[in-house]
Amino acid sequence: MIHTIAFYLFATLVVASGAITILARNPVHSVLWLILAFFNAAGLMVLVGAEFIAMLLVIVYVGAVAVLFLFVVMMLDIDFAELRAGFVKNFPLGMLVAVVLLCEIVLGIGAFRAGALHLGTPDGSAATAVGVSNIKAIGALLYGRYLFLFEAAGVILLVAMIGAIVLTHRQRSDTRGQNIGRQIARRPEEATVNVKPEVGKGVQL
Amino acid sequence: MTAFFQSLGMSYEWAWFVSTIAGILLIALPLMLGVAMIIYADRKIWAAMALRRGPNVVGPFGLLQSFADGLKVFLQETIVPSASNKVLFLIAPIITFTVALMAWAVIPFNSGAVLADINVGLLYVLAISSLGVYGVVIAGWASNSKYPFFSAMRASAQMISYEVSIGFILICVVLWAGSFNLNEIVADQKGHVFGILNGYAFNPLLFPMWVMFLISGMAETARAPFDLTEAESELVAGYQTEYSSMAFALYWLGEYANVLLMCTLNAVLFFGGYLPPLDLPFLYVVPGFVWLLLKILFFFFVFSWVKATVPRYRYDQLMRLGWKVFLPVSLGFVVLVSGYLMFTRYG
Numbered sequence: 055m056i057h058t059i060a061f062y063l064f065a066t067l068v069v070a071s072g073a074i075t076i077l078a079r080n081p082v083h084s085v086l087w088l089i090l091a092f093f094n095a096a097g098l099m100v101l102v103g104a105e106f107i108a109m110l111l112v113i114v115y116v117g118a119v120a121v122l123f124l125f126v127v128m129m130l131d132i133d134f135a136e137l138r139a140g141f142v143k144n145f146p147l148g149m150l151v152a153v154v155l156l157c158e159i160v161l162g163i164g165a166f167r168a169g170a171l172h173l174g175t176p177d178g179s180a181a182t183a184v185g186v187s188n189i190k191a192i193g194a195l196l197y198g199r200y201l202f203l204f205e206a207a208g209v210i211l212l213v214a215m216i217g218a219i220v221l222t223h224r225q226r227s228d229t230r231g232q233n234i235g236r237q238i239a240r241r242p243e244e245a246t247v248n249v250k251p252e253v254g255k256g257v258q259l
Numbered sequence: 260m261t262a263f264f265q266s267l268g269m270s271y272e273w274a275w276f277v278s279t280i281a282g283i284l285l286i287a288l289p290l291m292l293g294v295a296m297i298i299y300a301d302r303k304i305w306a307a308m309a310l311r312r313g314p315n316v317v318g319p320f321g322l323l324q325s326f327a328d329g330l331k332v333f334l335q336e337t338i339v340p341s342a343s344n345k346v347l348f349l350i351a352p353i354i355t356f357t358v359a360l361m362a363w364a365v366i367p368f369n370s371g372a373v374l375a376d377i378n379v380g381l382l383y384v385l386a387i388s389s390l391g392v393y394g395v396v397i398a399g400w401a402s403n404s405k406y407p408f409f410s411a412m413r414a415s416a417q418m419i420s421y422e423v424s425i426g427f428i429l430i431c432v433v434l435w436a437g438s439f440n441l442n443e444i445v446a447d448q449k450g451h452v453f454g455i456l457n458g459y460a461f462n463p464l465l466f467p468m469w470v471m472f473l474i475s476g477m478a479e480t481a482r483a484p485f486d487l488t489e490a491e492s493e494l495v496a497g498y499q500t501e502y503s504s505m506a507f508a509l510y511w512l513g514e515y516a517n518v519l520l521m522c523t524l525n526a527v528l529f530f531g532g533y534l535p536p537l538d539l540p541f542l543y544v545v546p547g548f549v550w551l552l553l554k555i556l557f558f559f560f561v562f563s564w565v566k567a568t569v570p571r572y573r574y575d576q577l578m579r580l581g582w583k584v585f586l587p588v589s590l591g592f593v594v595l596v597s598g599y600l601m602f603t604r605y606g
Contacts, residue, residue, distance in 0.1 A: 055272075056272070082400060086347075086397070089393070105377065105378060105379045106378075106379055106382070109379045109382035109383060109385075109386050110382070112386035112389070112390070113382065113385055113386045113389055113426075116386075116389065116390065117385075117386065117389025117390065117392075117419075117422065118389070118419060118422070121392055121393075121396070121415050121418075121419055122419075124393075124396055124400075124415070125396075125412070125415050125416075128396070128400050128408075128411070128412075129412075187378045188378060188379070189378065189379065189439060232575070234579070
């Protein structure tokens with residue numbers, strides 16, 4: 055009973071906060087509703103016994119990705135009049151995208167119903183064996199059966215990361231940086247000099 | 260505890276429900292009291308290191324100072340700035356406070372004495388502590404004021420940076436324990452080194468991890484010397500600038516609850532949690548939670564000590580330490596530890 059109540063609670067909140075994410079006028083509010091949606095999705099995953107995925111969802115999406123979203127969106131200078139001005143102009147394009155997406159969903163569900171794909175049935179055959187923890191089951195699959203795909207994904211991500219760094223990195227010569235190693239290596243003897251100037255002569259540096 | 264309530268004639272569901280609520284209260288109420296006393300202890304230690312007396316007026320030795328402060332704050336007026344985003348402005352301290360309490364659900368206080376004995380305990384702690392940043396960021400944005408906003412920017416960058424290295428450090432611990440469950444991690448530390456020392460910190464491979472965890476913990480909880488989010492010389496009071504009354508008190512309590520949580524994690528992950536420091540039979544006469552409490556207090560003393568003695572980092576130094584020192588070193592240790600275990604345990 056509590057399971058069903060929890061499911062409907064989380065599911066309703068996911069759908070509702072997802073909808074408000076799109077409908078909210080203020081982008082910061084949108085991101086916050088999105089975070090709520092992520093969080094409730096994690097709740098749903100706990101309910102089906104995928105606690106590892108649920109925790110990863112919270113750590114990665116709520117804890118890192120959404121913080122960066124919020125970080126960027128918070129710095130936007132939001133002009134609500136300008137936001138509304140573009141509405142009429144972009145409305146037909148938006149509708150077009152919406153119609154295409156709707157068609158794709160209908161097609162997808164239709165194809166699935168027609169039995170063209172064998173995605174498996176929810177009969178519990180994919181569940182982990184009793185007594186084997188979630189993490190161990192996933193680990194055995196990822197590092198056993200899907201080892202090549204998993205490592206290929208890792209390499210692709212690495213390349214993407216290096217690419218992003220190379221593209222955005224710029225060498226700046228006009229700023230002064232701190233070289234900590236050089237600072238620590240500096241000794242008093244080479245940094246200071248003792249002079250004894252004559253009265254009224256001053257010091258030549 | 261469920262069995263006890265069942266013996267009172269409740270059905271299993273109700274007994275589970277009542278025992279969970281009782282467990283939450285059993286953790287949260289002493290924690291609140293502990294936070295009040297730890298604030299007092301923090302001020303006393305800080306004062307002693309600055310050769311001052313610290314709070315000594317309210318109650319014997321000033322012990323009731325925190326309660327007097329709490330009462331004062333409670334009676335103040337809550338001021339909500341007119342230009343702020345009111346709902347978010349009031350939600351932010353609640354988030355900080357709630358999140359600070361949530362992580363305690365998986366902390367083992369004694370062998371088996373844990374509210375939620377889940378498989379992914381450590382990941383849960385990581386997930387919850389990553390939520391802590393929202394209280395600060397939302398406060399900074401909703402205040403609609405310059406200094407809180409700067410503070411929110413700093414907080415989000417700082418907490419994300421140090422979470423990465425904390426994640427790698429925890430992976431080393433998890434690799435060694437072979438489990439994410441905190442209870443099993445503590446049990447695995449029994450007689451870890453030479454069969455007599457309880458705790459991963461005595462292990463030469465994990466000792467550097469513990470040092471980094473302690474420092475990252477200070478950065479993660481925005482304690483001095485990494486308290487750039489509320490650097491009073493630059494940002495007035497950071498994200499708390501616009502807060503008053505109970506909203507401010509919630510930040511205060513949440514912050515110290517987070518510091519206590521970090522101390523507890525140090526004790527649980529690296530110093531054997533509820534186990535005595537030495538694996539000698541007569542030391543087990545003392546109940547486990549006493550050992551845990553002593554370790555928490557010790558680490559809190561270390562936190563206060565550092566706060567009283569170390570000057571604040573500059574922001575670029577903080578970022579450098581996180582990304583250029585801790586991240587590569589902890590990543591290297593993940594390779595080292597897993598290689599060592601592969602060689603000795605699974606090879």
